[in-house]
Amino acid sequence: MNAETAPALARYRQELIVALRLKDVPGDRIGEAVAEVESHVADTGEDPVAAFGPAKEYARTLATGQRRDPWWSTAITLASAGTAGWLVAQGALAQLLGEEYRGLAGWVWVLVGLVVGIPAAVRVQRRSSRVRDPRTGADMVPSSPWGVVVLVAIPVVLVLAAWGLILVTR
């Protein structure tokens, strides 16, 4: 690699990571693909676009045969994560107040919430899998555990707010 190709390579790396992410390619696989490009152009001294084609098109080639989640799957994940947070919070609230929620004990709702939420949490976690550099084991992009946290936190905050409202109006 020389001084002229380094910025081109950095840009290509970013574009390829984004394009493969959009195609739901697992993080480990993305890391492999990026490392292959970097290693190859380091040997040939080529421009990455000349050697591999535009990042978007190369990503499409790599993702061929890769099953992509349909939009409704994302919608179900979001809806079930939200519902789960809501049920857990409502159940916990009912349990704390020693009341029933819709005719059932609070802990039952907490349990139902967990059953609904765990598959969604697993899906989100899997999709945000780390992009690991196979050569060094380091993260290629700063990993973010926030996806799951935000998804669970929003309904919990909503219910806590409702809880506060109930306590105030009593």
Next chain:
Amino acid sequence: MDADIPSDWLRAVLPMAVLATVAEAETYGYAVAQRLQAAGFGAVKGGTLYPVLNRLETDGLLTSAWREGVGGPGRKFFAVTDTGREHLRRRAAAWHTFTERAASLLPDPRSTR
């Protein structure tokens, strides 16, 4: 490569040629490309070569491992598996049968007809 060899012939034979190259000795992407060029396949771009290597690995015909380069970034080395060797043997046999049949059907450019 000769200008009149159609690119879809190359596409068809490339996985087999790549597998054969790796079967000669454990090697990495750029060295495979050089070997193919020396064999008359023309310049095979990285964007064509790595998907083929990855596909062969997914199919269990190759394995790969990253190794530290000498004073440079690491390289991904590929080695043939037993399954890959057996696959290559069968494919090579089929290929020779196929090209013999094609050759017997096509006019011979050296004949005067």
